[in-house]
Amino acid sequence: MVRELRITPIRNGTVIDHITNGLALDVLRIIGVRDLDKDSTVSIALHVRSGKIGWKDIVKVENMELSPRKVNAIALITPSATISIIRDHQVREKRSVDLPEHVTGVVRCPNINCISNQGEPIESDFRVVRRRPVVLRCTYCDRQVTDFLKHLA
Ligand SMILES: Nc1ncnc2c1ncn2[C@@H]1O[C@H](COP(=O)(O)OP(=O)(O)OP(=O)(O)O)[C@@H](O)[C@H]1O
Ligand SMILES: [Mg+2]
Ligand SMILES: [Zn+2]
Structure with missing residues (x-):
C-alpha cells in the first residue's frame, strides 16, 4: 500500500x-x-483522513x-493525541498522551x-474528577472547570 505523504519528513523533532x-x-x-528558533520548521495538517x-x-x-x-495541557484538550519523538528521521518513541490524577501549573x-x-x-x-469528557476540580477552592482552553496558564 502506498502511504500518502502529507508533510515533509523531519530529521529531529516531535510529531503530535x-x-x-480542528484543534x-x-x-x-x-x-x-x-x-x-526561527530555523525550526513547524508543519500543520488540518482535517486529514484517519482510519482510527x-x-x-x-x-x-x-x-x-x-x-x-505541555503534554498534560495537550492531553486535556485532545486525549486522542499521540506524541512521537523523531531522531535521525526515525521514530524513537511513540506514546499516547496520558492525563495524570492531578494537573499542576497548566x-x-x-x-x-x-x-x-x-x-x-x-x-x-x-484533581481530574472525570476523564472523557474531562472535568477538573481545584484542589484549593473546589471550583470545577471544563472549558480548559479559556483558562490555560
Ligand atoms: N521522519 C519523520 N518526519 C516526520 N514525521 C514522521 C517521521 N517518521 C514518522 N513520522 C510520524 O510520526 C508518527 C508515528 O510514526 P509511525 O510510523 O509510528 O506511525 P504510524 O505507522 O502512522 O502509526 P500510528 O498512526 O498508529 O501512530 C506518524 O504521525 C508519522 O507520520
Ligand atoms: Mg498513522
Ligand atoms: Zn481554585
Missing part, C-alpha cells in the same frame, strides 16, 4: 498526531511556537521536545478569590 479535528491551532498555542478517528489534525515541530506540562483557576490567584507562590492544582 491524532489530534481532534491543531490550540495545540500550537500550548507548544508556544513563538518561542521556537475519522478526521484528525497533525502538528510536526523540528528540533523540539515537549515538557511534561490551568488557571477561574475563581478570582482562589488562593492560587492571590500572587502567592502557589501553583494551580486540579
Whole structure:
C-alpha cells in the first residue's frame, strides 16, 4: 500500500498526531511556537483522513521536545493525541498522551478569590474528577472547570 505523504519528513523533532479535528491551532498555542528558533520548521495538517478517528489534525515541530506540562495541557484538550519523538528521521518513541490524577501549573483557576490567584507562590492544582469528557476540580477552592482552553496558564 502506498502511504500518502502529507508533510515533509523531519530529521529531529516531535510529531503530535491524532489530534481532534480542528484543534491543531490550540495545540500550537500550548507548544508556544513563538518561542521556537526561527530555523525550526513547524508543519500543520488540518482535517486529514484517519482510519482510527475519522478526521484528525497533525502538528510536526523540528528540533523540539515537549515538557511534561505541555503534554498534560495537550492531553486535556485532545486525549486522542499521540506524541512521537523523531531522531535521525526515525521514530524513537511513540506514546499516547496520558492525563495524570492531578494537573499542576497548566490551568488557571477561574475563581478570582482562589488562593492560587492571590500572587502567592502557589501553583494551580486540579484533581481530574472525570476523564472523557474531562472535568477538573481545584484542589484549593473546589471550583470545577471544563472549558480548559479559556483558562490555560
Ligand atoms: N521522519 C519523520 N518526519 C516526520 N514525521 C514522521 C517521521 N517518521 C514518522 N513520522 C510520524 O510520526 C508518527 C508515528 O510514526 P509511525 O510510523 O509510528 O506511525 P504510524 O505507522 O502512522 O502509526 P500510528 O498512526 O498508529 O501512530 C506518524 O504521525 C508519522 O507520520
Ligand atoms: Mg498513522
Ligand atoms: Zn481554585
